Amino acid sequence: MTMSEKILAKAAGRSEVKAGEIVWVKADIAMMHDLLGPWLIDGGFRRLGGQLFDKEKVVVVSDHCTPPATVQQADILKFTRDWAREQDLPYYYEFEGPCHQVIVEHGHVRPGRLILGTDSHTCMAGGLGAFATGIGSTEMIGVLLTGETWMKVPETIKVVWDGELPHGVYAKDIVLKTIKDIGHAGATYQTLEFSGSAIRGLSMDERLVLSNMAVEAGAKTGLIEPDEKVIEFLRSKGATDEIEDLFSDEDASYSRILHYNASELEPQIACPHEIDNVHPVSAVEGKSVDQVYLGSCTNGRLSDLRIAAEILKGKKIAKHIRCLVVPASQHIWMEANKEGILNILTEAGCIVNMPSCGACGGFTSGVIGAGEVVMSSSNRNFRGRMGSPDGEVYLGSPATVAATAIEGKIADPRKYLLQGVR
Amino acid sequence: MSLIIRGRVWKYGDNINTDIISPGQYMSQPVEKQAEHAMEAIDPEFAKKVQPGDILVAGHNFGSGSSRETAQMVLKYHQIGAVVATSFARIFYRNSINVGLPVVDMKDTSMIQEGDDVEIDFLEGKIINHTQGTEYQGTKLPEHLMEMVQLGGLEPYLAKKLGIS
Numbered sequence: 345m346t347m348s349e350k351i352l353a354k355a356a357g358r359s360e361v362k363a364g365e366i367v368w369v370k371a372d373i374a375m376m377h378d379l380l381g382p383w384l385i386d387g388g389f390r391r392l393g394g395q396l397f398d399k400e401k402v403v404v405v406s407d408h409c410t411p412p413a414t415v416q417q418a419d420i421l422k423f424t425r426d427w428a429r430e431q432d433l434p435y436y437y438e439f440e441g442p443c444h445q446v447i448v449e450h451g452h453v454r455p456g457r458l459i460l461g462t463d464s465h466t467c468m469a470g471g472l473g474a475f476a477t478g479i480g481s482t483e484m485i486g487v488l489l490t491g492e493t494w495m496k497v498p499e500t501i502k503v504v505w506d507g508e509l510p511h512g513v514y515a516k517d518i519v520l521k522t523i524k525d526i527g528h529a530g531a532t533y534q535t536l537e538f539s540g541s542a543i544r545g546l547s548m549d550e551r552l553v554l555s556n557m558a559v560e561a562g563a564k565t566g567l568i569e570p571d572e573k574v575i576e577f578l579r580s581k582g583a584t585d586e587i588e589d590l591f592s593d594e595d596a597s598y599s600r601i602l603h604y605n606a607s608e609l610e611p612q613i614a615c616p617h618e619i620d621n622v623h624p625v626s627a628v629e630g631k632s633v634d635q636v637y638l639g640s641c642t643n644g645r646l647s648d649l650r651i652a653a654e655i656l657k658g659k660k661i662a663k664h665i666r667c668l669v670v671p672a673s674q675h676i677w678m679e680a681n682k683e684g685i686l687n688i689l690t691e692a693g694c695i696v697n698m699p700s701c702g703a704c705g706g707f708t709s710g711v712i713g714a715g716e717v718v719m720s721s722s723n724r725n726f727r728g729r730m731g732s733p734d735g736e737v738y739l740g741s742p743a744t745v746a747a748t749a750i751e752g753k754i755a756d757p758r759k760y761l762l763q764g765v766r
Numbered sequence: 767m768s769l770i771i772r773g774r775v776w777k778y779g780d781n782i783n784t785d786i787i788s789p790g791q792y793m794s795q796p797v798e799k800q801a802e803h804a805m806e807a808i809d810p811e812f813a814k815k816v817q818p819g820d821i822l823v824a825g826h827n828f829g830s831g832s833s834r835e836t837a838q839m840v841l842k843y844h845q846i847g848a849v850v851a852t853s854f855a856r857i858f859y860r861n862s863i864n865v866g867l868p869v870v871d872m873k874d875t876s877m878i879q880e881g882d883d884v885e886i887d888f889l890e891g892k893i894i895n896h897t898q899g900t901e902y903q904g905t906k907l908p909e910h911l912m913e914m915v916q917l918g919g920l921e922p923y924l925a926k927k928l929g930i931s
Contacts, residue, residue: 366910379793380834388921392930409794416794464833464857478833480861482920489924494910528781529827533856562830564856618781705832706790726785726831733789733807 346500346596347567348535351475355458363499363597372474373401373452374487375461377443379408379707382427383420384481389488396431397491403435403452404428405443408701413708441673441699442641444468444556449675451581455570456588460487464559465641465723471548471555472577473570473590478559498564499599500535500592501526505542507607512758514651515550516643516721516741518542518604519557520612524622525602532562534599537592542606543568548577549645556642557723560619611757614739617727625744631754633738634716636661637730638745639670639697640704643721646676646683648742653685655746655760656692662752667694668710670702694749706731719748769888769915771847771868772896773819777880778808780825782851784832784858788840797839804840818845821886823878825851828869829858838865848886850875850893850904863911866919872904889915 345353345360353361355369374397376382381404396402404424412418421438428436440446444465447453455473459466462484469476479493487493503522522536536558543551551568558566569591578587611625638644638652649671661667669689671677677699680686686696703710704722711731712718718730718737725737740748743757750760786807792800805812822841828851829837838861841849848868852875862869868888878884882897889912891904907915914923925931 366908380836384835392921392924392928414794416796420794462833464831466833478857480833480835480838480857480864482835482864483860486920486924489928528830529853529855532827532853562827562855706785707793711791724785724831726783728789728791728807729785731791 346535346592346598347473347537347569347590348475348498348500348565350590351456351458352495352497354456361497363497365497366494367497368492369458369495370491371401371460371487371493372457373403373447373459374484375403375405375443375447375459375466376484377408377463378406378420378424380462380481381424383423385485385488386427388482388485392485392489396488399431399433401491402433402488403447404433405440405446406438407442407446408705408707410439410700411698411708417708439674439698441671441676442701444641445645445672448472448552449581449673451578451583454578454583454587455574455590460484460493465556467558467563467565468552468556468641470558470565470567471552472574473567475565475567477565496533498533498535500537501531502537502539502598502601504540504601505538505604505606506540507542507605508545509542509606509609512743512761513609513611514741514743515546515553517609517612518606519554520614520622520739521604521609523557523561523620524612526561528560528618528620529562531558534563536561536563536566538566538568544571547647548573549647552645553642560723611741611744613744613754614725616725616736616738619725625740625754625756628738628754629756631738632717633719633748633752633754634665635710635712635718636665636667636745636749637670637703637710637718637720637722638742639668639672639702640722641672642723643742644670644672644676646679648721649676649680649685649689650683651743652746653688655743655757656694656749657688659692659750661693661749665749665752667749668703669694669696671699673699703730705729719745719754721745770885771819771821771888772883772885773821773847774817775821775823775878775880775882775884776816777878778822778824781827781830782824783830784834784837787829788834788836793834793836797843800836801840801843804844813844816844816846819847821847821884822849823851823875824849825875826853828854830855833857833861835861835865838862838867842867848888850878850886863915864920870904872902
């Protein structure tokens with residue numbers, strides 16, 4: 345069986361399932377955020393009895409409307425907070441950062457768990473070996489009441505990256521190149537399973553970039569086999585229980601296998617307005633930008649901020665632009681502060697905003713106007729994604745974002761990094 | 767929900783994503799306000815021109831991106847009768863079934879023209895183009911979703927399952 349089949353078999357209470365089967369599965373975690381959570385589901389939830397299946401398994405994170413930019417957002421935030429209190433939820437977080445990062449940091453994500461969340465990037469939890477996928481708000485009502493939903497067991501596309509990444513090239517470049525080749529809908533209804541020596545060599549921070557963006561190829565989830573790095577990470581978060589040993593069997597069946605040599609990869613850029621419109625940085629170098637955005641659940645983690653600081657230390661960002669830095673959580677904010685990273689970035693002219701979904705989804709704190717161009721480390725470049733439908737969003741790694749901040753034009757980060765620095 | 771839908775076609779291309787259908791910047795507003803901005807990135811007149819019962823016909827990967835059900839909410843607010851596309855993004859498809867927005871996929875939608883008078887049998891996946899006098903076969907609704915769709919979506923289905931009248 346593949347990892348997906350193993351996890352869904354367990355969630356379905358079966359010893360074995362096969363890709364293509366429809367099964368009823370039990371959720372280990374049901375996660376909602378403020379914008380697609382309680383304020384949308386409350387009516388239906390109450391009409392159907394209003395009893396949570398297990399409040400220990402329900403996690404609510406307010407991250408899209410934080411801090412509220414409008415009265416409507418403040419109302420949604422208040423509704424969410426009041427709902428969590430009324431339901432006496434043991435796990436409610438707000439103002440801590442995007443939900444996907446928050447549930448990882450608080451230990452809700454474990455290998456082998458089935459995690460359902462009202463956000464398409466819920467698949468990020470697959471970086472730790474959980475089967476995690478986004479669902480809609482109405483489907484969440486059913487999960488909250490019964491703990492269950494139906495799933496078609498997905499086929500798996502195996503994406504193997506062997507070799508060593510060159511300096512200045514990162515997980516973001518791996519995932520953009522992968523999506524370019526698979527296409528924005530090429531993995532629809534399937535799992536993307538990342539493996540190979542280059543993947544095993546990635547830090548936890550970087551692995552989460554791959555699983556986060558699996559949905560951008562249409563995938564149901566993105567998985568990476570949990571290894572000692574995952575176990576070490578979970579131990580550091582206070583996990584004392586047994587951590588499941590989970591891998592795809594050698595004779596597991598895949599719908600497709602792609603092989604790459606990481607040592608040949610260059611920095612990649614997703615150009616407007618499709619995520620698979622990906623080109624090597626050399627093809628778009630010199631494109632003027634108005635804003636750069638370093639943050640999001642995709643690429644706002646500590647190692648991302650470190651790379652940006654490495655590039656921006658002692659330099660100034662281009663005069664005509666603004667550089668918004670949004671750490672992916674309060675925990676990361678504090679760690680970056682301790683390391684002096686936030687000072688380095690601020691001295692370079694960046695503005696450090698609070699952890700939230702913010703401008704990545706066009707909600708708050710840095711949306712763009714008509715005709716404006718953004719270079720962003722986030723996950724989507726759809727028309728209108730970060731504000732005006734007449735704006736343009738380019739996506740790349742935090743290093744590419746930082747190099748672009750210096751030049752005010754899309755730039756190759758490799759010239760700003762010392763050989764061997766990762 | 768009516769399972770036989772007949773209406774006038776508005777034609778769109780590939781990759782009509784959820785940020786186009788329901789732009790993020792309006793998601794915290796009441797649905798009637800959100801609906802004013804539906805599809806505006808590619809069709810600023812959408813909210814003004816669509817009439818109850820109209821059918822959207824598009825290319826591949828309709829509804830890609832976010833899990834936001836506000837996409838279905840704004841289409842239902844405009845009383846869109848159905849969406850026909852060559853393929854749907856996974857979460858959008860599930861959400862549509864769950865909230866009772868008929869969605870049908872068929873191999874090729876290129877012959878359907880804007881303004882065509884089209885009738886859809888949602889359960890059977892059959893599409894009749896009255897303007898062109900043609901009939902197309904789309905994908906039949908999966909067996910395990912039949913009951914849910916016949917009952918009108920996930921909420922009535924759950925009500926039955928949980929014994930709530």
